[in-house]
Amino acid sequence: MDQKPHRTRDLGITVGTFPTGPLNAITDVADVLVGHVTIDDGADLHTGVTAVVPRQLGAGCRALPAAVYVGNGYGKLVGSTQVDELGVLESPIVLTATLSVFRAADALLTYLMGREPSGVSFNPLVGETNDGHLSDIRRRPVTEEHVLEAVERASAGLPAEGCVGAGTGTTALGFKAGIGTSSRRVSVHGSGHTVGTLVQSNFSGLLTVLGVPMPAAELVSQCDREEPSGNSCMIIVATDAPVDARQLGRLARRAVFAMSRVGAAYTHGSGDYAIAFTTTPPPSQPLPDRMIDPLFAAVLDSVEESLLNSLFMAVTTTGVCGRVQHALPHQQVLQRLVTAGRLPTDAGKGSGELF
Incomplete structure (x- = not known):
């Protein structure tokens, strides 16, 4: 039975207390924009581009504090x-498919050179995951026009999630996945961030929702047993907190750690x-380390919910070679969460997910 995509909170699934x-x-962080371009021919191509654009970068501001954490380096993160x-x-920050990274990086270079005509050195940052299970990745359909x-x-509105942009052809934890996003508000040192x-x-x-296992083989009777060719995760964390690059590296680590909450296997071929x-521009006085625990917790919760949204918002997709990747069945997930005592018996009824 077809189901409409729902964000986890629409179904009554809440991660954390913040x-x-x-x-x-992610666009709740002021001046952070997101844009997608989706390439989907309904047959062999299911791919695209997702861009996260800090509005501050441009005239008068060439750099913002940042860090990269490599959970496993089986990937192509240009500029890292x-x-x-x-x-x-x-x-x-541009995300796309593995074999389209290099064209995307060149396209982003075009954008940077246009923004700063006199510059002679630029560092485009482009990440990827391998969507070759559902998309004919060797065709490399992403062009400069798509990236630009x-x-x-890119806009400050609610970004589309699921099978869109760079998530059009991705899979995770045995189900169709894609793009997901979330945010948290915390108080640090007397200020809200x-x-x-x-x-x-x-x-x-093995997908885990609120601590409850959700095996694909049990939730989807026609589960595709073929293992996808690429297993990776790209995570972007944005904040307005006055932290420096070293502290941002600590936040980035927590982001990869959060993958374990939803059951990530962290396998050999997973570029995480x-x-x-x-x-916030480089602070003269970054937050004291002893005060950033709320930011750590916010990253963990927000990434966990983003990962779940990437699944709950995806739809069943038939791709190259007739491969089918099924969407996560919401009703069965809710039933298991109710049975495990993680949700009340009326969970999901407000969204029409009745059982």
């Missing part, structure tokens, strides 16, 4: 070593990366 921002998205070395982000469109159409996250999910393991940045 409040979310107004949109429960300079971010790690200098502790700054100098470009929008994703960057230029926002943490927002966005994920591109494409990794293996987190990029963290702050929209």
Whole structure:
């Protein structure tokens, strides 16, 4: 039976106790924009581009504090070593498919050169996951026009989730996955701050929701037993907190740690990366380390919910070679959560997910 995509909170599934921002998205961090371009021919191509664009970067601000954490380096994250070395982000962050990374990086270079006509050195930052299970990845359909469109159409609204942009052809934990996002509001040192996250999910393991296992083989009777060719996860963390690059590295680590909450296997072929940045210029006095525990907790909760949203918002997709990746069945998930005592018996009824 067909089901409509729902965000986890629409179904009554709540992660953690911190409040979310107004949109429960990475765009709750002021001046962080997201844009997608989706390439989907309904047959062999299911791919695209997702761009996270800090509005502050541009005239008068060439860099923001940033860090990269490599959980497992089986991937192609163009530009990461300079971010790690200098502790700054100098470009929008673009996500796409593995074999389209290099064209996307060249396209992003075009954007950066146009933004700064006199510059002679630029560091485009482009990450990927392998969507070759559902998309004909060797065709490399992503063009410069797609990348520039994703960057230029980026907005501060609620980003689309699921099978969109760089998540159009991805899978995770035995189900169709895609893009997911979430946010948290926390108080640190007497001030309110926002943490927002966005994920591109494409990794293996046993899905776990609120601590309850959700095996694909049990929830989907026609489960595709063929293991996808690539298993990775890209995570972007944005915040407005006054933290430096070293502290952002600590936030990025927690982002990768959060994958374990949803059952990630962290396998040999899983390229798991987190990029963290702050929209606050380099602070003269960063937050004391002893006071950033709320930011750690916010990252963990927000990434967990982003990963779940990437699954709950995806739809069943038939791709290259007739492969089918089924969406996570909401009703069965809710039933198991109710049985396990993690949700009340009327969970999901407000969204029409009755059982």
